[in-house]
Amino acid sequence: MKTMPxxxxxxxxxxxxxxxSFTAAAELLDCHKSLISARVKELEQELGAVLVLRTTRKVALTEAGERLKPHAARLREMLAQARMAVDQTQCDMEGPLTVSTTSSLxxxxxxxxxxxxxxxxxxxQLSLQVNNQLQDPISNVLDFCLRSxxxxxxxxxxxxxxxxxxxxxxxxxxxxxxxRHPPILQPADLARHRLLLLESEQKNGLALQSGENIVRQPVAARLYLNxxxxxxxxAQAGHGITLLADYSVQQQLQSGALRQVLPDWHCDYxxxxxxxxFRTPLSRKYQAFIDYTLPRVRAALPDNQRRSGRE
Incomplete structure (x- = not known):
């Protein structure tokens, strides 16, 4: 079987x-003329035909060389078009861009x-996929994931x-x-209240932290909710106390529909x-997405706001 050139x-x-000439060819490809000579010789050996007749200063194409010439030119043009297509993709601010995150985020x-x-x-063409399971950008063919x-x-x-x-x-x-219910001044007071939790959240006691102080408060949830x-x-309707991510309750806190219980304590962080x-260099639309979304996501997280307020 003959090898592909x-x-x-x-x-x-x-x-x-x-x-x-070999000198002119080397200038066209920005390499040494000895490399041109070696590659042409190897090509002649692969094809089993003499392609050029060498003289002191110039070369002349043989009949085989003349027949090969337009095919080699088309290869060069095709590779140039391929590069242009990739360059355009790297520069374009258009086309699909798929992002995945959890339902609450x-x-x-x-x-x-x-x-x-x-x-x-x-x-x-922005596409947001909502999935609470861990997503792998590569195997799931995603451009970005916002992950908790x-x-x-x-x-x-x-x-x-x-x-x-x-x-x-x-x-x-x-x-x-x-x-309507007894005041909650410390974690132990939760034992007398109605909690709306996941079963796993109250197993072995509800974990609460304040600074370096960590407690596991036994509670009895009356209704498990995932x-x-x-x-x-x-919770807004007055049915009990529940756990929620801080970024998900900002409107309710501002409107007064919800109030934080034990504000000096949090349950998870x-x-x-x-x-x-990993891609380098990043395409223009990738970089634009990062530059646009990342600072806005950071601004939407209350913990970042608290940190900036202390600085």
């Missing part, structure tokens, strides 16, 4: 055919940001993780509920990362 050798032959943080971004960059890194590995060597900030999970209840929107609705496949 090497593209590098064909490009060397094309430069020689265009330049008419989508609703309260990333969704509004992407809606604003679609107005500013109308040629981008609570109990799993955020990234590996194939990925880049950019820290957006931290989220806290706190206890909240409606003012009406708090007025839906955060439903937890929020029931975790980082949030913008994760994407």
């Amino acid at each position: 090497s593209p590098d050798k064909l490009l060397a032959f094309d430069a020689l055919a265009r330049g008419g 989508a609703e309260h943080v990333l969704g509004p940001i992407l809606s604003d971004m679609s107005e500013e960059y109308p040629a981008l 890194a609570r109990s799993h590995k955020v990234h590996d060597d194939r990925l880049v993780a950019r820290l957006a900030g931290y989220a806290r999970e706190n206890l909240y209840a409606s003012p009406a509920y708090l007025e 839906s955060y929107p439903l937890r929020s609705e029931l 975790w980082p949030i990362y913008l994760v994407h496949p």
Whole structure:
């Protein structure tokens, strides 16, 4: 079986055919003329034909060389078009861009940001996938993931993780509920109250932290809920105390629909990362997405606001 001619050798032959000498061909490809000579010789051996007749200063194409000449030229043109296509992709601010995140981050943080971004960059085809399971940008064919890194590995060597900030999970209840029930001044007071939790959250006691002080407070939840929107609705309606991420309750706190319980204590604290496949250099739309979304995500996380206020 005959071997396929090497593209590098064909490009060397094309430069020689265009330049008419090894010196001119070397200038066209910005290399040494000995490299041109070696590659053309190897190409002749691969094809089993003499392609050029060498003289002291110039070369002449043989019949085989003349027949090969237009094919080598087409290869050069095709490679140039391929490079142009990639360069255009790197420079374009248009086309698809797919992002994944959890339901709560989508609703309260990333969704509004992407809606604003679609107005500013109308040629981008932004797609937001909501999935509470851990998503791998590479295997799931995603451009970006906004991840809550609570109990799993955020990234590996194939990925880049950019820290957006931290989220806290706190206890909240409606003012009406708090007025009807005994005051809550310390974690032990929770034992006398109705809590709306996941079963796993109250197993072995509800973990609470204030500075370096950590306690596990036994509680008896009367209703187990794995839906955060439903937890929020029931808490606002006065049905009990629940755990919610701080970024998800800002409007309710401002309107007075919810009030934080034990404000000096929080139940969980975790980082949030913008994760994407490792690529260098980044395309223009990738860099624009990072530059647009990351500072806005950071601004939407209350813990970042608290930190900046203390500085």
